[in-house]
Structure formats: structure tokens, C-alpha cells
Amino acid sequence: MNPEKFLIKPETVNSFTTVYQIMDHARRRYPHKIAYRQMETRTDESSVTFGQFAENTEALRAAMLHRGISRQNIALLGETSQEWISVYMAVVSGVAVCVPIDKELPPETMATQLKFAEVKTVFCSKGCLRKLLKILPECETITTVVVMRGKGDETAEDCETVLYLPDLLREGRALLEEQGAKALPASVDPDALCVIIYTSGTTGANKGVMLSNRNIMGTLRGCARLLHYPDVSFSVLPVNHSYELHAHIMSCMYCGTTVCINNDLKYLVKNLERFQPEMSCMVPMMLDLLVRKMKKQIAESGKQAQFDRAMLLSKTLSKVHIDIRRRLFKEVLAPLGGKLGMIICGGAALSQDTADFLTAVGVDIYNGYGITECAPVAAVNPLAGPRRFSVGHLLPTMEARIADPDEDGNGEIQLKGDNVMLGYYKAPQDTAKVFTDDGWFRTGDIGHIDKYKFLYISGRLKNLIILPNGKNVSPEEIEEALMKQIPYIKECVVYAQESNAEINAIVYLDPEYRAAHGLETPEQAKAHMLPDFETFNSGMPGYKKIADFDIADTEFEKSTTHKIQRFKIAAIKK
Amino acid sequence: MFEKIVDIMMDYNDVPRESITPDTRFLADLHMNSLDIMDMVGQMEEEFNVVIATEDLNSIFTVQDLADYLNDLV
Numbered sequence: 001m002n003p004e005k006f007l008i009k010p011e012t013v014n015s016f017t018t019v020y021q022i023m024d025h026a027r028r029r030y031p032h033k034i035a036y037r038q039m040e041t042r043t044d045e046s047s048v049t050f051g052q053f054a055e056n057t058e059a060l061r062a063a064m065l066h067r068g069i070s071r072q073n074i075a076l077l078g079e080t081s082q083e084w085i086s087v088y089m090a091v092v093s094g095v096a097v098c099v100p101i102d103k104e105l106p107p108e109t110m111a112t113q114l115k116f117a118e119v120k121t122v123f124c125s126k127g128c129l130r131k132l133l134k135i136l137p138e139c140e141t142i143t144t145v146v147v148m149r150g151k152g153d154e155t156a157e158d159c160e161t162v163l164y165l166p167d168l169l170r171e172g173r174a175l176l177e178e179q180g181a182k183a184l185p186a187s188v189d190p191d192a193l194c195v196i197i198y199t200s201g202t203t204g205a206n207k208g209v210m211l212s213n214r215n216i217m218g219t220l221r222g223c224a225r226l227l228h229y230p231d232v233s234f235s236v237l238p239v240n241h242s243y244e245l246h247a248h249i250m251s252c253m254y255c256g257t258t259v260c261i262n263n264d265l266k267y268l269v270k271n272l273e274r275f276q277p278e279m280s281c282m283v284p285m286m287l288d289l290l291v292r293k294m295k296k297q298i299a300e301s302g303k304q305a306q307f308d309r310a311m312l313l314s315k316t317l318s319k320v321h322i323d324i325r326r327r328l329f330k331e332v333l334a335p336l337g338g339k340l341g342m343i344i345c346g347g348a349a350l351s352q353d354t355a356d357f358l359t360a361v362g363v364d365i366y367n368g369y370g371i372t373e374c375a376p377v378a379a380v381n382p383l384a385g386p387r388r389f390s391v392g393h394l395l396p397t398m399e400a401r402i403a404d405p406d407e408d409g410n411g412e413i414q415l416k417g418d419n420v421m422l423g424y425y426k427a428p429q430d431t432a433k434v435f436t437d438d439g440w441f442r443t444g445d446i447g448h449i450d451k452y453k454f455l456y457i458s459g460r461l462k463n464l465i466i467l468p469n470g471k472n473v474s475p476e477e478i479e480e481a482l483m484k485q486i487p488y489i490k491e492c493v494v495y496a497q498e499s500n501a502e503i504n505a506i507v508y509l510d511p512e513y514r515a516a517h518g519l520e521t522p523e524q525a526k527a528h529m530l531p532d533f534e535t536f537n538s539g540m541p542g543y544k545k546i547a548d549f550d551i552a553d554t555e556f557e558k559s560t561t562h563k564i565q566r567f568k569i570a571a572i573k574k
Numbered sequence: 575m576f577e578k579i580v581d582i583m584m585d586y587n588d589v590p591r592e593s594i595t596p597d598t599r600f601l602a603d604l605h606m607n608s609l610d611i612m613d614m615v616g617q618m619e620e621e622f623n624v625v626i627a628t629e630d631l632n633s634i635f636t637v638q639d640l641a642d643y644l645n646d647l648v
Contacts, residue, residue: 042625264628265609266616285609296585511605512588554601558608 017190018213020093027054030256036082039263059172060090062183077101078125080239083148087123092194094185099196100240111135190214208425215375218418222395226382229257234277236262242376248281276337283347325362374419379455390454409448414440465496488513502547522551596638
């Protein structure tokens with residue numbers, strides 16, 4: 001892949017301040033190109049062009065305005081679909097404030113989020129209706145439910161007003177025919193609040209991040225300078241997360257990239273084969289699955305020796321900048337559709353083995369760094385020159401500084417720029433805490449930035465362990481070192497007991513390793529690991545030594561974006 | 575049914591086939607992660623030509639639970 005060919009001129013996107021302009025741009029530039037493909041049944045799919053998508057969105061805007069479903073907080077609940085994306089575009093384009101809700105949340109958390117945002121209208125897919133109906137009686141502000149696509153036998157007849165999306169679309173089209181542009185909102189204020197996105201709560205309780213169109217466009221404009229998405233992409237992460245929604249789906253709209261929607265994690269691999277995408281945005285767990293499938297297929301085909309030779313040849317040629325990976329590994333890539341060449345990966349640390357394997361067979365991995373409060377991308381590795389240990393180049397729409405750097409130059413990363421949120425919803429005290437007096441956003445992440453504006457993360461401030469001697473220890477740094485030195489540790493969390501400030505760890509070992517070594521009980525596993533653990537400690541400075549460790553029998557609990565919920569693990573142990 | 579299920583499960587584990595019993599638990603014994611389980615369920619759907627609702631997975635812990643569930647569907 002020649003990265004230069006994907007770099008695009010930033011001038012056009014730089015003049016945009018609202019996502020509506022992105023949709024309008026796509027409608028004009030790619031009217032007949034397929035915007036979204038989605039599965040309707042196990043075998044049948046539907047699609048919509050950029051022109052049709054914009055037409056539907058305009059009809060929705062007109063109908064919502066006409067019915068008074070405007071100037072309020074509107075929740076959006078459902079699996080990824082072109083209808084979900086269309087409702088989102090309509091709401092944030094001068095109609096109301098959108099509150100995307102994670103469909104995987106337990107009902108009580110969902111109710112808390114809906115009540116906190118004082119949502120009046122919920123657009124809900126039929127698949128999520130059963131869950132919504134259970135909590136509807138306690139969500140007193142909700143007066144209207146609009147049923148979107150999907151299967152499901154429940155109806156929302158208990159609600160004051162129940163509408164159906166196809167009816168709204170028909171109504172909107174008639175209004176546009178009668179009144180033309182008068183049926184639409186007069187303008188879209190780029191600086192007004194347009195979306196409240198709840199954080200995933202990796203380090204604490206969920207907060208509602210308030211974003212404007214200008215914030216979202218900060219991510220899109222910045223990404224457009226560093227990346228360009230190819231012709232067909234694959235959406236597999238939850239659409240309510242700003243990483244998938246803004247960094248992937250909205251950016252694809254600008255680039256005219258067709259987004260093929262995975263309807264269920266059950267069908268991830270099958271759908272890759274079906275849609276044959278050239279790129280996707282994923283989390284490390286998904287890449288691990290793909291690599292395991294590829295390795296298994298190589299082993300079963302009896303071509304392991306042939307594959308090993310091809311690997312050697314590919315590595316040798318890459319040293320002289322000859323890239324024939326996709327030809328060499330055509331068969332290996334076939335189960336992924338055969339065209340997958342680029343994955344943007346974020347959300348958690350990716351194992352170097354997985355990244356190296358994928359890169360070796362021709363799938364380039366681009367790491368990024370984001371935080372919901374920055375809509376969400378702050379840095380991404382550019383197509384033109386990714387750096388292996390960096391989380392990416394700072395977006396051109398952002399400024400960064402390092403507060404109180406230590407002797408290695410590492411300190412808290414603070415950001416300023418278009419991407420930075422308006423604040424937390426109904427939480428001025430929390431908002432004040434994350435901004436410095438001179439207006440910089442405190443990310444809570446520790447790292448440094450090089451002279452070329454590449455960002456390097458070494459830990460999270462909130463997780464910092466502050467020892468009685470004043471030394472700060474980043475648990476992530478110890479976790480990484482521990483997992484590197486003891487390869488049979490699959491997951492680990494390092495934490496400090498408040499009472500004595502000793503560093504402790506809880507580790508989850510590779511189950512295959514445990515089985516192979518007959519380590520059935522946690523006690524056996526601990527005894528087996530002890531010599532390796534002591535060797536590890538002997539190489540660490542005194543204040544970074546781990547006093548004791550426990551063995552976990554199951555994987556750690558993760559958020560819906562597959563991040564370890566370390567605050568829960570640490571809280572149990574304290 | 576049990577044998578067919580174990581055939582598919584072997585794609586996700588390196589444990590000896592004979593060690594899988596009806597009481598084997600997907601999480602606690604085989605340490606499968608959530609994505610592996612979802613992918614395996616997709617394979618089961620194809621093999622048995624059924625649709626397994628994601629929410630039903632909350633009450634399936636062992637191989638026998640899955641066999642019973644699939645027996646009801648097929």
C-alpha cells in the first residue's frame with residue numbers, strides 16, 4: 001500500500017463546522033454511491049446511497065420539527081443501522097440534543113441515564129423495545145417512543161405517544177414537497193450543544209459529555225488530515241461510542257466510504273467474508289480472534305512450513321521496501337474477505353504479537369488515542385508514517401502540553417482545541433475539575449510528546465499510585481513490564497492497598513498454559529509463578545516492586561468497549 | 575448433539591477432547607472470552623440451522639446447558 005495515495009487535501013473539510021455540511025458534501029459528491037449496507041435477515045441485506053440517506057435525514061428533520069420533537073433531549077437506543085445514523089444526523093443538525101444510549105447496559109443504568117438527561121423522546125429499535133418498556137414507567141419525562149427498524153414482538157402502546165419511523169419519513173417527505181426548505185431548521189449553530197455522550201465508566205461513574213458540532217468536526221477535520229478511508233469499511237463496534245460514531249462512521253461519510261454494518265458479534269468473521277471490506281475500526285480482542293482464526297487455518301491446511309517461508313521472504317523484502325505481502329498471503333487473508341488492509345485500533349493495549357502478525361500478512365494497524373471528552377480523537381498514527389510505540393500524531397485541530405514533566409519528560413497530557421468538550425452535563429463541579437485555570441483540558445493520562453508531535457502514553461493519572469515517599473507509580477507501566485516478562489500472564493491489574501500503600505497485583509493466567517502445566521487451583525498457579533515473579537521483582541526499582549499477587553480464575557470484567565474495569569477490581573481487593 | 579457441539583468447541587480450545595464433559599463450563603473451565611463465545615454461537619447457528627438469542631446466553635453456562643437449549647430449538 002502506498003500511503004501517499006490516501007492522503008487528501010484538507011482544504012474542503014477545513015471549512016466545515018457542522019456534520020450537516022459533511023452529509024451535504026457526501027450527497028453532492030457521491031449521490032449514487034452506496035453509503036450503508038446492512039443485514040435484514042440472515043441472508044438478505046439492504047443498502048442506501050448517500051443521496052437517499054441525506055433525503056431520509058432531511059425528511060426526518062422536517063417531521064420532527066413539525067411534530068414538536070425538537071429543542072429537547074432525544075435518546076437513541078439500538079444496534080448500528082442506517083436508520084440509527086440517520087436519526088442521529090437529523091437530531092444534531094439543528095433539531096435537538098441527541099443522547100446515544102448503550103443497548104448493552106443493564107436496565108437500571110439505562111434508566112439512570114435516561115432520567116439524568118431528562119429525555120422526552122426515545123428512538124428505539126424494535127430489538128431493544130423489550131428492555132425500554134421495562135424501565136419506561138420509572139422514566140417519567142419520556143412521552144414519546146419512536147420505533148425504528150428491527151424484529152421484536154413488543155409494541156410500545158403503554159407510552160403516551162408511539163410513532164413509527166417509516167410514518168415519520170413519509171410525513172417529512174410530504175412536508176418538504178409542500179414547503180421546501182421552510183420545513184427545515186433555519187440553521188445549525190456549530191457551537192450549540194448537540195449531543196450528550198455518556199463515558200464508558202472505565203475509571204469511575206458514567207458522566208455525560210456535552211459536545212457541539214464544532215467539537216465533532218474537530219475530530220473529523222483532524223482525522224482527514226492524517227487518514228483517508230478507502231472504498232469499503234466495516235462497522236463492528238457499538239455505534240453509541242464516539243470512537244465508532246465520529247472517528248469511523250462520520251469520517252467515512254466525508255470520504256464517501258461505504259460502511260458495511262455487522263449485525264451481531266456472532267457473525268463478525270462471516271460478515272467480513274461477505275462484505276470484503278478494506279478497513280475497519282476494532283478493539284484488540286477482535287484482532288486477537290482474527291489472528292487465532294488465521295493461524296488455525298494455516299495449521300489445518302498443512303501449509304505451516306510454506307507460510308513460515310513466506311513470512312521470512314516478506315520480512316526480508318520489507319527491509320528493501322518491497323511490499324508483496326498481499327500477494328504472498330492471499331490465502332491467509334481470504335477468510336477476512338481478502339481485501340482487509342487497514343485496521344484502526346484503540347480502546348485498550350494491543351499485544352505486539354497480534355500487531356506484528358497482522359502487519360506481516362498485510363493488514364496495517366493504526367493506533368490512535370482518544371477520549372470521549374475530545375469527541376473523541378486527539379491523536380492517530382498517520383497513513384504516511386505510523387510510529388510503532390506512539391499512540392499517534394496529535395490532530396492538527398489540537399494543541400497539547402505536558403504538565404509538570406518528570407525527569408523522563410512524562411507528565412499529564414493537557415489538550416486545547418476544537419475537539420475539547422463543552423463540559424459535563426449538569427455537573428459544573430466535575431467540569432471545573434478537568435479544566436485548568438488557563439483553559440486546558442486535563443486528560444488524566446500521563447505521557448510525553450516528541451518534537452514531531454507524536455504522542456506517547458505511559459499511564460493514567462487516576463490510576464497513579466502515590467507512595468508515602470512521594471514517588472508516583474503508574475500501574476500500567478508495571479502491568480506492561482510484568483506481562484512482557486512473564487508471557488503466560490494474559491491480563492493483570494496492579495493496585496495499591498490504601499492502608500499500607502504496598503503495590504499488589506491480580507493476574508489472570510493463560511488457561512492453556514495453566515492446563516498444560518496442571519495448575520488446576522489458584523494455589524498451584526501461584527506457587528508455579530512465584531519464581532518468575534521474584535525474578536521480575538529483582539529487576540525493578542524498590543518502589544516499583546510488587547509485594548504480593550493473587551490469581552484470578554476468570555477474565556476481568558470489562559466495559560462494553562472491552563476495557564478492563566480496573567476500578568471495580570481494585571475496589572474489591574481494597 | 576453433544577458430540578457435534580464438542581466438535582465446534584474444539585476450534586476454540588486446545589484442551590484434550592476427552593476432557594470436555596457435559597458439566598464443562600465455558601467461562602470457568604475453558605476460560606473462553608466473550609468474543610470467542612459469540613463467534614462459537616455463530617458457528618452453532620450455522621451447524622444446527624437455528625437462531626440463538628444473545629440474551630439466552632445469560633442462562634447457558636455448561637456444555638449440557640447448550641445441548642439442552644439447542645435440542646429445544648432443533
